[in-house]
Amino acid sequence: MEAWIDFAKGPLFAVTFLIMILGLARLLIIQLYNLIISKGGRLKNAPWKSILKDAATWFFPVKHLIKGTVIFSAFSFLFHIGVIIVPVFLADHIVLWENFLGANLPAIGQGLADFLTLFTIGCILVLLFMRIFVRRQRAMSKPMDYFLLVMVLFPFLSGYLASHPGSNPFTWESMMLVHLLSAEFLFVLIPFTKLAHIVLYFFDRISGLHWQLRPGAGDRVAKALFDEEARV
Amino acid sequence: MSTIPEESKVQVIKEKKRYPYYIENPVEENRVERFLEAFAAVLKYTDYKPLLDSYCNSSAKCNRCAVTCPVFQVTHDPRDIPCYRTNLLLDTYKRYFTIGGWFKSRFTNTFELTEEIIDEMLDGFYRCTACRRCTRECPMGVDHGMITRLGRYILSLMGIVPKALQVSTREQLEGETHNTSQIPKAALLNTLEFLSEELKDMLGIEVEFPIDKMEREYVFFCAVSDYLLEPETLMGNAAVLYASGDWDKWTIGTCNYDGINYGLFYSDWHLENIIKQLIAEVDRLKGKNILIGECGHASRSAHDFVPVFSNGKPYPVFNFMEYTLQCIREGRIKLNRDIVTEKVTYHDPCNIARSGWIVDQPREILKSFVPDFVEMTPNGQDNYCCGGGGGLVSVDEIHDFRMNIAGKVKAEQIRRTGAEIVISPCANCKKQLKELVEHYDLPCQVMGIHDLILKAIEIPGAKSAAERKEEAAMFAM
Numbered sequence: 001m002e003a004w005i006d007f008a009k010g011p012l013f014a015v016t017f018l019i020m021i022l023g024l025a026r027l028l029i030i031q032l033y034n035l036i037i038s039k040g041g042r043l044k045n046a047p048w049k050s051i052l053k054d055a056a057t058w059f060f061p062v063k064h065l066i067k068g069t070v071i072f073s074a075f076s077f078l079f080h081i082g083v084i085i086v087p088v089f090l091a092d093h094i095v096l097w098e099n100f101l102g103a104n105l106p107a108i109g110q111g112l113a114d115f116l117t118l119f120t121i122g123c124i125l126v127l128l129f130m131r132i133f134v135r136r137q138r139a140m141s142k143p144m145d146y147f148l149l150v151m152v153l154f155p156f157l158s159g160y161l162a163s164h165p166g167s168n169p170f171t172w173e174s175m176m177l178v179h180l181l182s183a184e185f186l187f188v189l190i191p192f193t194k195l196a197h198i199v200l201y202f203f204d205r206i207s208g209l210h211w212q213l214r215p216g217a218g219d220r221v222a223k224a225l226f227d228e229e230a231r232v
Numbered sequence: 233m234s235t236i237p238e239e240s241k242v243q244v245i246k247e248k249k250r251y252p253y254y255i256e257n258p259v260e261e262n263r264v265e266r267f268l269e270a271f272a273a274v275l276k277y278t279d280y281k282p283l284l285d286s287y288c289n290s291s292a293k294c295n296r297c298a299v300t301c302p303v304f305q306v307t308h309d310p311r312d313i314p315c316y317r318t319n320l321l322l323d324t325y326k327r328y329f330t331i332g333g334w335f336k337s338r339f340t341n342t343f344e345l346t347e348e349i350i351d352e353m354l355d356g357f358y359r360c361t362a363c364r365r366c367t368r369e370c371p372m373g374v375d376h377g378m379i380t381r382l383g384r385y386i387l388s389l390m391g392i393v394p395k396a397l398q399v400s401t402r403e404q405l406e407g408e409t410h411n412t413s414q415i416p417k418a419a420l421l422n423t424l425e426f427l428s429e430e431l432k433d434m435l436g437i438e439v440e441f442p443i444d445k446m447e448r449e450y451v452f453f454c455a456v457s458d459y460l461l462e463p464e465t466l467m468g469n470a471a472v473l474y475a476s477g478d479w480d481k482w483t484i485g486t487c488n489y490d491g492i493n494y495g496l497f498y499s500d501w502h503l504e505n506i507i508k509q510l511i512a513e514v515d516r517l518k519g520k521n522i523l524i525g526e527c528g529h530a531s532r533s534a535h536d537f538v539p540v541f542s543n544g545k546p547y548p549v550f551n552f553m554e555y556t557l558q559c560i561r562e563g564r565i566k567l568n569r570d571i572v573t574e575k576v577t578y579h580d581p582c583n584i585a586r587s588g589w590i591v592d593q594p595r596e597i598l599k600s601f602v603p604d605f606v607e608m609t610p611n612g613q614d615n616y617c618c619g620g621g622g623g624l625v626s627v628d629e630i631h632d633f634r635m636n637i638a639g640k641v642k643a644e645q646i647r648r649t650g651a652e653i654v655i656s657p658c659a660n661c662k663k664q665l666k667e668l669v670e671h672y673d674l675p676c677q678v679m680g681i682h683d684l685i686l687k688a689i690e691i692p693g694a695k696s697a698a699e700r701k702e703e704a705a706m707f708a709m
Binding site for chain 2: 045055142200204208219
């Protein structure tokens with residue numbers, strides 16, 4: 001078991017983390033390329049001020065949260081706080097960042113980490129519950145929407161149990177292995193599923209820029225389809 | 233006993249369901265193939281691909297859009313959830329135009345585009361008023377309005393577009409009149425003459441509308457239907473220009489006098505060519521600025537797309553309310569506060585308010601001369617659509633949908649204000665709201681902001697506003 005843990009902590013971590021980084025970098029480059037190269041000079045005419053102002057309101061979205069689906073929205077927002085802070089700033093993870101990236105990040109205290117972990121688990125359960133029991137939300141949901149939530153739940157739950165032997169009905173080793181493997185599976189999922197919004201979110205928020213249509217494109221589409229001038 | 237064979241009955245019902253609006257040449261065969269062919273061409277020549285890639289990987293399906301949508305609020309039908317509608321297109325894109333979708337289809341019983349899904353799209357995309365209220369509340373920033381428009385664009389390329397929109401844009405681009413209401417130049421000139429006479433009767437001022445004047449500060453375009461349906465709005469516009477001393481600084485062109493651009497609602501090709509037609513008219517007249525009358529989508533299409541489709545430096549575009557407010561602030565026009573005694577509310581047209589462009593200006597204008605002004609709730613950027621947005625107001629055959637579903641929330645919103653006058657500075661909204669007022673028997677009248685200004689404006693050398701009010705009251709008796 002020790003050897004498996006070492007493998008998961010070492011080479012497997014490095015490979016899966018690299019897959020995530022390269023996958024996200026690919027998405028980042030494609031989006032940047034399309035914005036800068038394809039749209040080019042048209043971007044200077046875009047209503048940047050209103051687009052950025054609107055985007056900014058979502059980083060502290062109280063004004064938006066109170067407008068509808070208050071419970072779901074609030075839990076979604078709070079969930080993201082835990083999901084960002086705990087994996088990055090937990091003391092045990094800081095060692096990993098230092099080993100692999102050479103980054104020396106500040107750590108959060110164990111008490112805060114425990115609270116945020118439990119809080120995130122609670123948020124996931126609320127979000128799952130609402131997805132199952134709110135009709136309009138269930139109508140929209142696909143298996144992947146449930147699957148990803150459960151996959152995010154795994155590393156948090158296993159991580160908490162591994163660091164709290166009193167609450168852990170299994171051995172530390174088995175729980176740690178589940179923790180590592182589930183987190184690494186998430187790394188691989190991130191660039192290929194809607195978890196890619198880690199990067200794409202920022203582009204979605206400024207997607208108003210896509211109203212800067214490409215001049216002449218309508219003509220080319222029409223010619224390609226009708227082999228003549230566009231039909232009016 | 234019915235004489236219609238059972239088979240034909242089924243066919244009739246099916247036909248009715250397939251196209252909820254009139255189409256010039258209904259497409260019946262190979263619709264799936266044609267849709268995918270059109271989609272492929274759009275992806276090849278336009279910039280929508282990265283947008284779709286991004287949306288596919290981030291749509292959270294959180295349903296915030298559902299609760300903000302005035303259509304869903306009435307029907308509670310999952311098919312009216314903006315995200316559901318958006319995902320019809322995103323699923324098609326993912327399945328047929330991404331490697332992941334192709335890969336998945338080799339191993340699983342994945343999404344397939346079917347005739348039924350095309351039916352759902354052609355219905356769903358025109359059950360959306362493209363008001364983009366949901367876009368403002370989407371935590372992921374998915375612009376459902378843009379996706380609805382893209383879906384409509386692809387459908388239009390296979391010939392599925394409401395006849396009312398298609399016929400209008402055809403006349404605007406290829407017809408003799410070059411406008412959506414088919415108003416010939418002679419009729420325009422007659423109308424302007426009539427408006428001059430009306431202004432003389434009402435205000436006591438002699439004005440001749442400036443036609444085809446060169447090198448003017450402003451070239452004026454309104455929704456061309458205003459020339460037929462909203463003379464008071466146009467007279468209000470004229471009164472402001474006269475009172476401000478700018479009468480010799482504007483003109484109306486006779487080669488193109490229509491600000492309407494239905495391309496904004498369903499087609500990149502139409503949008504671009506109608507904008508180019510507008511620019512060509514300003515070029516011809518050597519004008520300096522484009523001044524758009526009271527029309528939300530005409531303002532937005534010119535304001536947002538003149539810069540996109542201009543070669544060289546784009547003409548600045550102003551909505552008439554911006555101009556009027558500037559005149560008020562500079563003290564160039566005076567509005568009498570004692571004339572309008574009714575309770576007045578303001579409806580924000582989505583196309584100018586949702587982005588935050590025209591929100592405060594009309595309120596500042598109204599508050600300067602309307603003592604009893606009341607807001608709708610919600611208002612401004614969060615305001616509800618009238619229910620006729622996205623071109624739906626022109627599609628007469630979906631009148632029931634516009635009244636009983638899309639416009640219901642708006643009707644209730646208006647009723648709650650208790651207002652006697654609803655101001656709506658948009659030709660489309662005005663038509664829809666007037667129909668709503670009649671349908672729901674609301675005790676109010678709908679008019680443009682310049683209709684109200686026309687009542688209260690004080691012009692040196694003309695009849696006073698009080699005098700005009702008295703005359704109007706006597707005439708009404």
